Amino acid sequence: MPVVHISGPDDPRVALYRHVPDGELLRAHGLFVAEGRFVVERLLSDRRFHVLSLLLNEAASRALQPVLADLGGQIDVFIGAPRDFEALTGHDIHRGCLALASRPAPLPLDELLENARSLIVLEEIANADNIGGVFRNAAAFDVDGVVLSRGCADPLYRKAIRTSMAATLRVPFSVAAVDDAWPQTLARLRAGGFSVVALTPREPARDLDEYARSTRHDRMALLLGAEGAGLSPEAEESADVCVRIGIRSDVDSLNVAVAAGIALHRLLPPAELREE
Numbered sequence: 701m702p703v704v705h706i707s708g709p710d711d712p713r714v715a716l717y718r719h720v721p722d723g724e725l726l727r728a729h730g731l732f733v734a735e736g737r738f739v740v741e742r743l744l745s746d747r748r749f750h751v752l753s754l755l756l757n758e759a760a761s762r763a764l765q766p767v768l769a770d771l772g773g774q775i776d777v778f779i780g781a782p783r784d785f786e787a788l789t790g791h792d793i794h795r796g797c798l799a800l801a802s803r804p805a806p807l808p809l810d811e812l813l814e815n816a817r818s819l820i821v822l823e824e825i826a827n828a829d830n831i832g833g834v835f836r837n838a839a840a841f842d843v844d845g846v847v848l849s850r851g852c853a854d855p856l857y858r859k860a861i862r863t864s865m866a867a868t869l870r871v872p873f874s875v876a877a878v879d880d881a882w883p884q885t886l887a888r889l890r891a892g893g894f895s896v897v898a899l900t901p902r903e904p905a906r907d908l909d910e911y912a913r914s915t916r917h918d919r920m921a922l923l924l925g926a927e928g929a930g931l932s933p934e935a936e937e938s939a940d941v942c943v944r945i946g947i948r949s950d951v952d953s954l955n956v957a958v959a960a961g962i963a964l965h966r967l968l969p970p971a972e973l974r975e976e
Contacts (some may be wrong), residue, residue: 709787757796816844832863833957839867900941
């Protein structure tokens with residue numbers, strides 16, 4: 701389809717973009733939204749995703765022209781004025797760049813585990829920015845996948861995608877089928893040969909640095925919980941070992957994404973060794 705300039709925010713051809721603020725409604729329609737030029741460019745470059753359309757301002761259209769030319773007119777491209785974005789979505793999309801894409805089918809846990817050597821496992825992390833930050837760490841340290849409990853925020857929510865710098869589009873993930881299957885999900889990791897390492901500030905967890913110096917795993921799953929509540933007792937009990945990051949006693953805890961990055965840096969071999 702050729703590039704089309706819309707007539708304004710009431711143009712029926714861009715009506716779906718009114719759902720941008722409502723992640724659950726988009727999910728009910730089988731869609732997700734990506735925003736920002738860098739994220740949208742990565743989405744377009746990854747042919748695993750079916751992109752329905754783009755809504756761009758003139759500047760974003762020019763910036764994305766090389767990747768759009770490679771697609772050969774396969775995607776609907778709508779051009780709107782800056783004021784149209786806020787009228788449509790309720791947000792000032794200052795970079796003027798949105799994409800609507802079909803949600804991929806959920807990845808079965810067994811498929812994720814089959815060839816993975818390293819995983820991040822997240823329990824009840826409801827903050828989309830933290831989800832995005834953890835996925836960004838996963839991509840940086842070449843983690844093979846992420847397993848999420850049902851209470852976690854959607855990795856394909858626009859804020860999670862944006863915070864992750866599109867890592868939620870690159871790092872495979874699986875979501876537990878139902879809440880009461882979470883203990884069974886953790887048990888399946890151990891049955892699959894993964895050493896489950898739970899990160900917790902609670903005693904008697906071992907010091908992370910000491911543990912990392914003395915231990916290497918063929919398959920490792922790093923288990924993290926929400927800030928404040930931390931991991932559930934059931935999750936901690938499912939772990940092979942609990943480790944803690946040494947911080948000042950008058951500081952409660954680290955942000956979960958920060959903690960994940962520190963732990964991955966300590967526990968995984970250097971990237972150049974993993975690539976051999």
